[in-house]
Amino acid sequence: MHLIPEAFAQSTAGREGDAGRAWLDRLPGIVEELLGRWRCVRDGSVVHGQVGVVVPVRRAGGAPAVLKVSFPHPGNVHEPDAFAVWAGRGAVRLLERDDARFAMLLERAGTGSLAEVPDADEAMAAAGRLARRLAVPAPPGLPRLCERAGVWEAELRADAARGTLPDAVFDAALATVRELVPDQPDTLVHGDLHAANVLRGEREPWLAIDPKGFVGDPAYDAFTLLRSRAADLLTAPDLDAALLRRLAVFAEAAELDRERTVRWTQLRCVQAALWGRDHGDPEWLVGMYDHVAGLLTP
Template identity: 70%
Template sequence: MIEIPAGFAQGTIERQGEQGQEWVASLPSVVDELLDRWNCEIAEQVGHGGVGIIVPVRSADGASAVLKVSFPHPGNAHEPDAFAAWRGRGAVLLLERDDARFAMLLEQAGEGTLAELDDVDEAVAVAGRLVRRLAVRAPAGLPRLRDRAEGWQEDLRKDAARLARPLPRRVVQAAAATLRELGCDQPDTLVHGDLHFGNVLRAEREPWLAIDPKGYVGDPAYDAITLLRSRFEDLLAADDLEAAVLRRLAIFADAAEIDRERVQRWAQARAVMAAHWGREHGDPAWLIRLTDGLAELLT
C-alpha cells in the first residue's frame, strides 16, 4: 500500500475534519483497487497537490501515466469532463476515470511549469495561446458562469457594506457593471477556470499542457486574473505597476485572440471579488493590498 504524504494528510484533516480523516484513511485501499483495475503499478514516489494525491504509475505496456485521486468536493467534479472534451488538445489526456472516487488516470506530462520560465511575457503568451486552444464548445452538464453572475453581483453589494476597509465605491460599481453587462451574456465555451502558471506543464506531445481545470462554461477572458496573480513579484518589481499590469493583460488578450477591453474588465471584476474573498478568509495583508491595487488601477 502507498504511504500518504504526512503534510497532505494533516492539511486535509485540518480543512475537512472527520470527513477528511476518513477519506485519508481510505486512500491506500482506494489506490490499490484502482491500480489493479487499470492494470498499473507505482513507478515513483507519491506526490500531492492542494486537494489530491498524485501517483506516478506505469501501465502493463510500459507507458507512463499519473493516477490522481482528489478529495470529493463539487469544485473537483467536472475536471474529467473538461479533459474528455479537450481530448488532449492543449491539456493532458484523460485515460481512465472513476467519478465516484474522484479519480483519474492521466497522461504524464514532463518536468517544469510556466512558473519556471525566465521570460514572464512569454509565459503569459503561452497561457493565452492555450486559452485559445482550450476554448471549445462545452458539453452539457457543466456549470455555467452566467448562472452565477447575479449571485456575484449580490455578493459584491453585501460585502462592500459589511467588510472592513472596503474598496472605493467606484471600484465596486465598476465590477458590478461588468458582471451585469458581461456576466449574464457569456458563450457556451469551455473555460479552464484556474489557469495560473503552475497549472501549465512542459510536455513532449505538445510543448505545454494544462492540468487541474475547473471545467466551467463561459467567457475565456475569465481566466485573465490568474495570470496577474501568478509571479506577483515581477509586477511588484516594475517601475510602473499600472503599465506592467496592462502589458501583461494585453499580451494575454492578443495571444488568446480576445478583446483587450473585455479582458481588462473581467480582470478588474475578479480582482474586486478576490479582494473581498481575501478579507473574509484571512488572506495575508500584503496580498489584500496588492489585490486592492489591481482592482483600483484596472477601474
C-alpha cells in the same frame, strides 16, 4: 512507498474534519484497487495538490502515466469532463476515469511549468495561446459562469456597504456583473489556469492540468494567471505598466477582446480582495488586489 504525504494529510483533515480523516483512511486501499484495475505499477514519489494525490505510474507495456485521486469535492466533479472534451488538445490526455472515487488515470506531462519561465511576457503569451486552444464548445451539464451573476451581485452589494474599496471600484465591478456575466459564450473554460497548472509537454509545448470545467468567457482566466505571477509583478520597475502589458499580451495571444479581459480581471480582483480580507490572505496580496482593482477601474 509512503502513499499519503504528511502535509496533505494534515491539510485535508484540518479542512474537511471527520469526513477528510475517514477518506484518508480509505485512500491507500482506493489507490491499490485502481492500480490493479487499470494494470499500473507505481513509478515514483507521490505528490499532491490541495485536494488530491498524484501517483506516478507505468501502464502495462511501460507507458508513463499518473493516477490522480481527489477528495470528493464539488470543484473536482467536472475535471474529467473537461479532459474528455479536449482529448489531449492543449491538456493532458484522460486515459481512464472513476467518477465515484474522483479518480483519473492521466497522461504524464513534464516536470517544468509556466511558473518557472523567467520572462513574464513569454509566460503570459504561452498561457494565452493555450487558452485559445482550450476554448472549444462546451458539453452539456457543466456549471455555467452566467448562473453566478445573481450571487455575485448580491455579494458585491453587501461588501460595498462595508466601505473597504472606493465606490467607483465597486460600481465598475457591479457593471461587469450586470453587463458581461449574463451574456457569455458556450465555451469550455479551464477555470483555474494559473502558471503551475500549465506543464511542459512533449507532443505539445504546454499542457494544462487541474481544470474546473466551467462554461463561459475564456477572459475569466486572465486574473488567475496574473495572480499566479504576483510576486514577480511586484518587483517590476513600473507595476502598472507591467500589469497592463501582461493583460494585453494574454488577450492578444488568446484572441480575446482586450477591454473585456480587463473588465473580467477588475471584477475578479475586487472579489479576491474582499475574500482575502475575510480569510486571512497576506496583507501584501490583498493590497495588490486593491491596487489592481483601482488601476483597472475606468
